[in-house]
Amino acid sequence: MTDSLSTYLAEMHRLLGAMEIRDAAGATLSMDGGADAALDLLREIKRGNRTAFIVGNGGSAAIASHVQNDLCKAAGIRALVFTEQPLLTALTNDDGYEGAYETMVRLWAGPGDILVAISSSGRSKNILRAASAARTAGCRIITLSGFAGGNPLRLLGDVNFYVPSESYGHVEIIHAALTQFLTDALKGV
Numbered sequence: 385m386t387d388s389l390s391t392y393l394a395e396m397h398r399l400l401g402a403m404e405i406r407d408a409a410g411a412t413l414s415m416d417g418g419a420d421a422a423l424d425l426l427r428e429i430k431r432g433n434r435t436a437f438i439v440g441n442g443g444s445a446a447i448a449s450h451v452q453n454d455l456c457k458a459a460g461i462r463a464l465v466f467t468e469q470p471l472l473t474a475l476t477n478d479d480g481y482e483g484a485y486e487t488m489v490r491l492w493a494g495p496g497d498i499l500v501a502i503s504s505s506g507r508s509k510n511i512l513r514a515a516s517a518a519r520t521a522g523c524r525i526i527t528l529s530g531f532a533g534g535n536p537l538r539l540l541g542d543v544n545f546y547v548p549s550e551s552y553g554h555v556e557i558i559h560a561a562l563t564q565f566l567t568d569a570l571k572g573v
Contacts, residue, residue: 392553395551395554396557396558399547399548400558400561402547403415403545403546403548403558404545404546404548405417405418405543405544405545405546406418406538406539406546407421407542407544408541408542413543418543418545419565421542421543422526422543422566423566423569423570425498425524425526425543426455426459426461426498426566426570427570428496428524429461429462430459430460430461430570433462434462434494434496434497434498435462435464435492435497436451436452436461436462436464436497436498436499436500437463437465437466437488437489437492437493437497437498437499437500437514437518437523438451438452438455438463438464438465438499438500439465439466439485439499439501439511439514440501440502440503441503441508441510441511443504443552443556444502444504444528444556445465447502447556447559447560447563448465448467448500448502449465449467450560450563450564451463451500451563451566451567452464452465454563454567454568455567455570458568458570458571459567459570459571459572461570464492466484466485466488472484475487475488481510482509482510482513485510485513485517486510486513486517488514489514489517489518489521490517490521493517493518493521494521494522494523495521495522496522496523496524497518497521497522498523498525498526499514499515499518499523499526500525500526500528500563501514501518501525501526501527501528501537501541502527502528502529502563503527503529503535503537504529504530504552504555504556505529505531505532505535506527506529506530506531506537506538507531507532507535507536507537508537511537512536512537512540515527515537515540519540524542525540525541525542526542526543526544526545527543527544527545528559528562528563529544529545529546529547529555530546530547530548530549530550530554530555530558530559531549532550533546533548547559
């Protein structure tokens with residue numbers, strides 16, 4: 385339970401400073417270094433006329449949709465989310481929810497594309513399987529996760545942002561702020 389707004393916001397401020405960012409080899413990056421690495425990947429797909437695929441569940445799916453909107457509208461980057469209901473429900477009915485995003489990645493992703501995988505827990509099987517399929521397809525990957533430090537999503541990307549908190553609210557708001565920064569930084573690119 386949160387005692388007060390000032391306590392809640394103080395914890396968010398602390399977590400922003402505690403966020404860990406690593407590259408594909410597991411090397412620690414500074415906050416600005418990690419953001420620059422993610423921006424470089426996104427600029428690369430724009431230059432190559434490639435596509436960003438953004439996946440998440442629940443609140444992370446809402447963040448993914450917002451990222452898609454801003455990448456398309458503000459940055460002129462082709463971007464897709466996999467939450468279109470008829471296809472998603474058809475795939476989950478036939479293949480199960482754990483494989484739905486993976487199937488869509490296999491259908492559309494190719495070398496030079498990017499997957500942005502968002503999971504507060506870093507343990508969502510459908511997100512992990514989408515990341516694996518993206519790697520197989522030759523995609524670059526940016527991950528955003530939280531909760532336990534040993535979550536499997538945390539080290540699957542080329543750039544990995546991790547918020548060390550068990551609070552959905554804190555993890556999701558930091559993911560939202562991070563993605564908002566990235567899309568704002570890409571405006572007019």
